[in-house]
Amino acid sequence: xxxxxxxxxxxxxxxxxxxxxxxxxxxxxxxxxxxxxxxxxxxxxxxxxxxxxxxxxxxxxxxxxxxxxxxxxxxxxxxxxxxxxxxxxxxxxxxxxxxxxxxxxxx
Amino acid sequence: xxxxxxxxxxxxxxxxxxxxxxxxxxxxxxxxxxxxxxxxxxxxxxxxxxxxxxxxxxxxxxxxxxxxxxxxxxxxxxxxxxxxxxxxxxxxxxxxxxxxxxxxxxxxxxxxxxxxx
Numbered sequence: 001x002x003x004x005x006x007x008x009x010x011x012x013x014x015x016x017x018x019x020x021x022x023x024x025x026x027x028x029x030x031x032x033x034x035x036x037x038x039x040x041x042x043x044x045x046x047x048x049x050x051x052x053x054x055x056x057x058x059x060x061x062x063x064x065x066x067x068x069x070x071x072x073x074x075x076x077x078x079x080x081x082x083x084x085x086x087x088x089x090x091x092x093x094x095x096x097x098x099x100x101x102x103x104x105x106x107x
Numbered sequence: 108x109x110x111x112x113x114x115x116x117x118x119x120x121x122x123x124x125x126x127x128x129x130x131x132x133x134x135x136x137x138x139x140x141x142x143x144x145x146x147x148x149x150x151x152x153x154x155x156x157x158x159x160x161x162x163x164x165x166x167x168x169x170x171x172x173x174x175x176x177x178x179x180x181x182x183x184x185x186x187x188x189x190x191x192x193x194x195x196x197x198x199x200x201x202x203x204x205x206x207x208x209x210x211x212x213x214x215x216x217x218x219x220x221x222x223x224x
Contacts, residue, residue, distance in 0.1 A: 004149075032211050043197065043215040044150070089150060094140065094201065094213050095163070097150040 002027040006090050006098025013080050014106050021101045023090035024072040030092040033073045035064060038100075039086045047088075048075070080105045110134040113198050113216035120188065121224055128183040128219045130198030138203060139181040140213070141173060144195040156181060157203075188223045195220050 003026040013019050025033075034049035050057045050064045050073065057064050061080075066073040077084055085105045090098040110133045120126050132139065141153040155163040156175040170192075172184040181198055198216040 006149075034212065036213075043217050044213075045215070046212050049212065091150075094155075094199070094211060095152050097152075099149045 002030060002092050002096040004090060004092050004096045004098045006101060008101060009099065010102045010104070012104045012106060015080060015082060017080055019075075019077045019080055019084070019103055019105075021075045021088055021090070021103070022072060023074070023098050024070075025092045025096075026071065027092065028068075028071065032093045033064070033066060034091050034094070035075050036089045036091065036097075037086045038089065044089060077103075082107050111198060111200055111214050111216040113196075113219055115219055116217065117220045117222075119222045119224065120185070122188060122190075124188075125184070125186040127185065128196055128198075128221075130181040130183075130216055132179055132181075132198075132200040132214070134200060134214060136200035136202050136214070137178055138201045139175060139178070140199045140201075141181065141183050142197040142199065144197055144218070146194075150197070154183075185221075188221075190223050193221055193223045 006023045031052040035047050036044040037047045038044040048059050048062050048064050050066050052068055055066055061078045063076040082105050087100045087102050089100050112131045114129045138157040140155050143151045143153055152165055153167045154173040159175050170187050174182040195218045197218045199213040201211055201213050203211055
């Protein structure tokens with residue numbers, strides 16, 4: 001079955017800096033890669049997703065890149081703000097999730 | 108509010124009890140999911156129902172029994188659980204079945220925090 005690995009498990013950045021979280025997957029048939037943000041005590045919420053027919057997608061300060069050949073995809077957050085602090089999960093389709101990255105944005 | 112409602116929010120049960128978790132979605136989706144979220148572990152997919160038919164089951168122990176009477180309601184029946192089953196159980200819904208091309212965005216409920224004593 002599919003296996004998704006996510007790195008790093010924790011990430012601290014200064015406010016205004018960029019943050020990058022990386023995931024790799026194993027099943028070349030996977031064609032949909034969402035990213036979810038989960039604030040403490042709250043439900044996961046989709047922040048951005050990408051399909052296998054594109055290499056990059058942007059939404060304001062958030063972007064996702066996909067390298068199908070290498071089977072990895074990354075989340076990029078620019079100009080980070082304290083409210084970006086949360087756990088971020090990548091996934092391959094809805095079936096297999098990464099282990100999560102605790103992002104802390106320091107004011 | 109995402110349109111996915113889970114009850115109860117918290118549940119404490121003994122190992123010999125039988126209880127059920129309930130999920131309801133008001134988004135017109137045709138797929139519903141149960142996930143388990145334990146501390147320090149990834150979200151684990153337990154069950155998927157698409158068009159009311161179970162399409163995937165990741166070898167979940169039989170002490171967890173799902174039921175999907177219609178496309179808007181999903182239950183998780185629990186019996187003779189173990190302490191290691193203590194976790195947050197999340198329900199989610201989406202428009203398409205796994206691998207489908209139409210809008211696979213998941214909408215999660217707030218979860219049921221389960222403690223097994």
